[in-house]
Amino acid sequence: MKNAAPRPDGKRKGAQAAAMRISGDKAAFYNCKFVGYQDTLCDDKGNHFFKDCYIEGTVDFIFGEARSLYLNTEIHVQSEDPAAVITAHARNSADGEGGYSFVHCNVTGTGSHALLGRAWMEAARVVYSYCTFSDVVNPEGWSDNSKPEFQK
Template sequence: MRPFCHAFFLALALLASCSMASSSAGSQDWSSAIVIRVDQSGKGDFTKIQDAIDAVPSRNTDPIFIRIKPGIYREKIVVPADKPFITLSGTKAKSTIITWNEGWNTVESPTVSVLASDFVGRYLTIQNTFGSSGQAIALRVAGDRVAFYGCRFFSFQDTLLDDTGRHYYRNCYIEGATDFICGNGQALFEKCHLHSVSKNGGAITAQRRDSPSENTGYSFVGCKVTGVGVGTTVLGRPWGAYSRVVFALTYMTDSVAAQGWNDWGDPNKQRTAFYGQYRCYGPGSDLSRRVGWSRQLSVREASHFITKSWINGRDWLRSPPTHFRKFSALTVRSSNGSG
């Protein structure tokens, strides 16, 4: 069957299932999901990830679980804003790789762009192989209530554009050199590994909070910071005047420069940026030589940033589904070329 027909019948099946779902996402049964299989060998429902996403109906209200077989997927992926409740899941991040090669020329340039709310990514590697000659985003996250588990993100400059919305990252590996976690999202990173490949003058974060009224910023809790050399990276520099970043209970190697933070050549930002540490450890965590405008947080100050309450996560983070619904018989026959 031609791909257009396949996608059409699959969309009809999904739409029919979605019509039976609750009109309110808050009352949805998240233990069950419709499963779509992506397999480059042709044994699944689609061979490309984007084709599976395209088959999901607009204004979807049902959990959709797109199960991706191991392989290297050379695709540029967009999850549109009108298609919430999608999960993209591999089995192991090292064997399920989404890759592209493009500099940051437009908002369409990232390897993967998540514009939808209530998205989950699991066990994926997302990379941009553009190299060190300029900005190149591997992942852009611009939806609200988005979570990633056990994923790996690779590029050089601006690897992860944590753009807008509330986001959660757990057990993820993030690699880059210059501002490789950037944007104006409100994000909690738990037990993540941040690795700088900068040989000199690198920065891990460039958070873009522009006003004290914005409830945005990055919090790293129980993470690990490594690099390729001694004193080769700072923890952050202010893309926005009110940039806000906190590291708590995090191990830092000597790759972290003694000063810890950089004002990006604008001393005025020293008065407005909020950069702090709480009970970090390791040779790169020493506070004695940090810039004077960074903070050693008290228990009370840190408590705002170090739990899921920071992103209201207890209201929207959910366990993966345990039951899966297959397509209608018509869709299964169609995908096998009959009907």
């Protein structure tokens, strides 16, 4: 799935558009490629499984509040932008079930500024386990979205 719309120039509101939005439950994707710029994959609601996929973007390119497992997937950051962020998870409360798990994934790309994620909402949950990271990842790792109360 590719978002072939022109890349946003940052001057217009609502310029980003998702290449894919998943809001149903129990969706599974095998050997799929998701390519976009900002907000590539809206992993919105439900339980989802991604295996042997390729996901490319720049800012918040995997976002939403779903509970999803990404297995053996390449996460490719296409950006020199210091605002590059891979995930923006939107879990609202600590007892919510949502979260993203990346297992045996490869994080690749251009640049050296990408953050692994930012707390879009106060109880964001993102885990990288047994993953490899190229130099594209900023050693800082995470952003609290300029809200110190999100540092939990």
